[in-house]
Amino acid sequence: MNLIFEHGIWSWAAKAAKIQADLDEAARLRAEAEALLAQIRSEKAEAEAQAAEMLKAAEADARTLEAEAKAKLEETLARRQALAERRIAQAEAQAAAEVKASAADLAVQQAEAILTARAATQKADPLLDAAIAQIGQRLN
Secondary structure (H helix, E strand, O other): OOOOOOOOOOOHHHHHHHHHHHHHHHHHHHHHHHHHHHHHHHHHHHHHHHHHHHHHHHHHHHHHHHHHHHHHHHHHHHHHHHHHHHHHHHHHHHHHHHHHHHHHHHHHHHHHHHHHHHHHHOOOOHHHHHHHHHHHHHHO
């Protein structure tokens, strides 16, 4: 059906060809859009998988850092506790030494007082005086 009209009007065949060309163009554009959609979906799935992998790695790193921090904290606490225990032991030893020294000084003073009182009533004895002088040195 090739109808040709006069005065430059298109024929039915030309209109059909134009419509077919438009349909072909639409089909090509649709195929392009579908391919682009498939590519976008693929990239989205890849990005989601990559994000999930990054999240797993971050969680693993966080667990590792937490374990390391906990170990360091426990080590620091153990060192501080040991230091405190050493300081307490030193303070106890120093206090015990001071108590012994005070007790020895007090014993020397009391012995001196007793012996001085006895010696005052009796004659002076050079051996007794020397022994009294050495008591403080021997107790310390």
